Amino acid sequence: xxSRIREEAGRKIKKGKKxxxxxxxxxxxxxxxxxxxxxxxxxxxxxxxxxxxxxxNTLLNIxxxxxxxxxxxxxxxxxxxxxxxxxxxxxxxxxxxxxxxAELQPRTRSINTRLNSMHQITRKxxxxxxxxxxxxxxxxxxxxxxxxxxxxxxxxxxxxxxSAKYFSCGEEKFExxxxxxxxxxKFIFMEYFIVERGFMWNAVLDILKRKVKEGVEVRFMYDGxxxxxxxxxxYPQKLEKMGIECHVFSPVLPALSTHQxxxxxxxxxxxxxxxxxxxxxxxxxxxxxxxVRFGHWKDTAIMxxxxxxxxxxxxxxxxxxxxxxxKKENFDKYLDVPQLKIAAKTDGFVIPYGDSPLDGExxxxxVYMDILYTAKKYVHIMTPYLxxxxxxxxxxxxxxxxxxxxxxxxxxxxDKWYAFVLAKTYYNELMDAGVQIYExxxxxxxxxSFTSDDEKAVVGTINLDFRSLYLHFECAVxxxxxxxxxxxxxxxxxxxxxxxxMTQEDYKKQNIINQLAGRVLRLLAPLM
Numbered sequence: 001x002x003s004r005i006r007e008e009a010g011r012k013i014k015k016g017k018k019x020x021x022x023x024x025x026x027x028x029x030x031x032x033x034x035x036x037x038x039x040x041x042x043x044x045x046x047x048x049x050x051x052x053x054x055x056x057n058t059l060l061n062i063x064x065x066x067x068x069x070x071x072x073x074x075x076x077x078x079x080x081x082x083x084x085x086x087x088x089x090x091x092x093x094x095x096x097x098x099x100x101x102a103e104l105q106p107r108t109r110s111i112n113t114r115l116n117s118m119h120q121i122t123r124k125x126x127x128x129x130x131x132x133x134x135x136x137x138x139x140x141x142x143x144x145x146x147x148x149x150x151x152x153x154x155x156x157x158x159x160x161x162x163s164a165k166y167f168s169c170g171e172e173k174f175e176x177x178x179x180x181x182x183x184x185x186k187f188i189f190m191e192y193f194i195v196e197r198g199f200m201w202n203a204v205l206d207i208l209k210r211k212v213k214e215g216v217e218v219r220f221m222y223d224g225x226x227x228x229x230x231x232x233x234x235y236p237q238k239l240e241k242m243g244i245e246c247h248v249f250s251p252v253l254p255a256l257s258t259h260q261x262x263x264x265x266x267x268x269x270x271x272x273x274x275x276x277x278x279x280x281x282x283x284x285x286x287x288x289x290x291x292v293r294f295g296h297w298k299d300t301a302i303m304x305x306x307x308x309x310x311x312x313x314x315x316x317x318x319x320x321x322x323x324x325x326x327k328k329e330n331f332d333k334y335l336d337v338p339q340l341k342i343a344a345k346t347d348g349f350v351i352p353y354g355d356s357p358l359d360g361e362x363x364x365x366x367v368y369m370d371i372l373y374t375a376k377k378y379v380h381i382m383t384p385y386l387x388x389x390x391x392x393x394x395x396x397x398x399x400x401x402x403x404x405x406x407x408x409x410x411x412x413x414x415d416k417w418y419a420f421v422l423a424k425t426y427y428n429e430l431m432d433a434g435v436q437i438y439e440x441x442x443x444x445x446x447x448x449s450f451t452s453d454d455e456k457a458v459v460g461t462i463n464l465d466f467r468s469l470y471l472h473f474e475c476a477v478x479x480x481x482x483x484x485x486x487x488x489x490x491x492x493x494x495x496x497x498x499x500x501x502m503t504q505e506d507y508k509k510q511n512i513i514n515q516l517a518g519r520v521l522r523l524l525a526p527l528m
Contacts, residue, residue, distance in 0.1 A: 057093075064092035067099055075360070077470060079389045079526045086523070111250070111262070112358040114322045119155065121328075125314055125335055128157040135160065136349050136480070143456075143480050146370045147351060150478075154363040156353040162306030163347050164477070164484040166459065168491040170287040173279065173301040174200060180275050180303070181207045187217040187334060189270040189316045193226040193263065193461075194282035199290045201283045205242075212243035220244050221320060223264040224251035230284070247323045262357045265461050265472035267301075268316050273337035276304045276312035276352070278475055279459055280384075280446050287446075294413040295443020298495065300382070302459040302477050302484070308350040310335055315354045315475060348481035355462065355474040364462040365469040367478060368450060369395040375452045378405035380492045382447040386410060386423035387465035387525050393426070397433035405436070408464075409492070409499050411446075412439035419465070421518040422525060427507050438499035448476075451492055457485040466526045 068088055071081045088095035128151050136158055137144040147158040167173035181188060181204065188211060195201055208218050220239060222231075232238075236246040249264040269277040279301025285291035287299055304312070313334055321329065355364040372379055372395040379399060386408065388396070400406045408430070414420035427437055439445075448468075450458040460476020462468045479485050507515075 060093050060096065064088050064096045067096050071099070077362075077389055077391075077526070079466070080470070083524065083526050111322065115318070115356065115358060118318045118322055122314060122318055122331065123155075125310075125331060126155045126157065129159070132158055132160050132349070139349075139481065142374050143349075146367070146374075147349075149366065149370075150351055150353050150363060153361045153366075154353050154355070156311050156351060158349050158351045159306070159308035159311075160347065160349060162304055162308035162350040164350065164479055164482050165303040165305070166484045166487045166491070167279070167281075167301040167303070168494070169289075170281045170297065170299045170301075171289065173277070173281050173299075173303075174203075174288045176303060177269065177277060178203060178207060180269075180271050180277075181211065184211050184216050184271045186272045186337075187219070187270075188272075189219050189268070189313065189320075191221045191264070191266055191268040191316055191319065192283050193223045193265045193267060194230065194284050195222045195227045196230040196282075196284035198285040200285050200288050204283060208244055209242050218244045219246075219316075219320060221247040221249060221264075221316075224248045225263050226265075226282075228252050247320060249319065249323070261471055263472050264319065265468065266315070266319075266354065266475040267461055268312055268475060270309060270313045270316055273313055273334055274305060274309050276309035277301060278312065278352070278461065278477060280448050280461060293444070294411070294415050297443060298382075298440055298445050298447055300447040300449055300459055300488075300491070304350060304352065304477065306347070306350075308352050308477075311352040312475075315352070319473070347483065348479065348485075350482060351478040351480075353476060353478065355469075355472075355476075357471050357473065362469055364460075364474050364476065365389075365392060367458065367476070368392070368462075368464070371450055371452050371456055371458070372396060372399045372404075372406070375399055375404045377453045378407070379450060379452045380489065380496075381406075381408045381464070382445060382449045382492065382495065383408065383464040384411055384415070384444070384446045384448070385419050385463045385465040385468075386426055387419065387467075388426055389466065389469070389526075392464065392469075393429070396430060396435055400430075400434035406434070407436045407438065407496070409438045409440055409445055409495055411444045412441045412500065413443045415444055415446075418517070418521055421510070421514045422521040423518075424507055424510065424514075425518040425522050427502055428504055431502070431504060437502040438496060439502060440495060440499045442498055445495075447495075449488060449492070451485065451489045454489065455485060456480055457482070457488045459488065470526075 068085050071084050071088075074081060084095070084099055088099060133144065133147070136147055150156050151158070165176070167176065188208065208220070212218050236248055239246040250262070267278055267280070267282060269275075280299045281287045281301045286293045286297050289297050314331070317329075317331055317334065353363060353367070355362065369392065396406055396408075410423065411420070430437060448460055448462055450456070457479045458476050459479075460474065462474045462476050468474055479488075510518075
């Protein structure tokens with residue numbers, strides 16, 4: 001008996017040691033350590049230069065002034081400019097060198113160049129059907145103007161002959177996803193920000209392995225940062241051995257670089273070219289509430305069936321072929337697929353669209369603001385983060401001031417403390433203008449959706465924060481007069497009934513540390 005107890009204790013000690021060594025010597029820890037080392041070297045180099053270049057201070061100060069003038073005149077969001085201006089004015093030498101380091105990143109320029117080249121190759125596939133455009137114009141000139149903007153500046157057409165199915169939680173989407181994957185006959189494309197081994201991913205992977213054996217082409221892509229600590233470095237090779245083609249978007253390397261700030265936050269599934277999924281739900285167990293992290297995880301997704309899936313197919317193929325080692329391919333076999341005919345009178349109009357942080361055009365934010373500026377009755381929003389630039393703040397408050405019911409549902413249990421205390425600094429300003437703010441009391445709100453006037457809805461990956469609106473690759477689906485708009489609005493109302501309305505007093509009830517932290521972090525909001 002005693003020997004068994006000693007053996008069991010020994011196993012636990014070994015397991016504990018293994019866990020500790022795994023953390024200390026794990027890939028994530030090593031990457032973080034090497035990046036911190038580079039930051040330290042950068043700072044020491046700066047300190048050394050600052051000590052020995054006394055006579056060059058005048059020149060460096062002139063450089064700082066020139067950079068400030070350049071930054072102020074750049075056609076970018078003023079919030080980003082303000083952060084750089086403050087940093088350069090506070091620490092001219094360090095701030096100037098850091099700005100030049102960030103601006104002269106070859107990796108970012110390389111990705112942008114490849115994306116532009118890919119757009120030139122695929123331009124012939126992004127053609128707007130003029131009949132659909134004319135149909136939309138007859139329904140609403142304002143909506144047609146928005147569609148023209150999304151097409152001209154983003155390249156994404158508006159479609160008819162497409163049905164939509166909305167999922168009000170991860171569990172619902174998971175079941176439908178498995179069902180649709182099982183029915184795949186030709187190809188499966190999957191692109192996710194976060195992938196974590198567990199019940200959800202294992203179930204999907206089992207299906208993918210079976211479909212490969214049946215002759216179905218399977219491509220899988222995930223973000224290098226989102227899954228940095230969740231998947232081993234060689235995981236793509238493991239999937240390749242199973243017959244699944246795999247890419248990691250922008251793998252995180254132990255090198256200080258600003259390009260690692262631009263992540264692939266999209267979630268896209270395309271099956272045989274006529275079924276497409278997107279939304280906030282990643283491939284990890286908390287998204288289907290198999291693992292509890294922050295109370296009940298509220299999330300949403302949408303499935304398209306029909307012609308609009310063509311845009312989702314193209315979005316995936318473009319990103320896939322942007323990878324350095326991808327060979328050029330003919331997209332026709334993935335795009336010229338038979339589509340189901342759906343009654344145009346009932347399905348309205350559908351626009352799947354994406355947003356790139358490298359093209360200087362904030363399509364995701366502009367769509368949200370267009371909805372706010374054109375709303376007549378209401379705009380209802382679900383978002384996990386609320387880190388707003390001046391333009392979005394003006395759109396939200398102006399809509400409320402002119403009598404539109406603007407309601408935002410936020411998490412009550414946050415996943416990131418710093419983002420939550422920062423979000424609360426916007427509450428009073430929004431409520432002063434008449435915006436209503438609720439917090440989802442059962443847990444964490446991860447959904448990203450807009451509904452407006454029983455006519456418009458957006459479901460996708462785009463949060464109301466700087467990262468989603470300016471720094472990440474994102475995607476979403478815009479519905480107009482589609483039958484599913486009513487379903488999305490009903491889910492909003494159901495969610496609202498489980499949420500607590502915030503008041504001016506709630507902000508004051510925060511402890512003083514959170515209030516001060518939020519105010520300080522607001523200065524750095526563009527970086528968050």
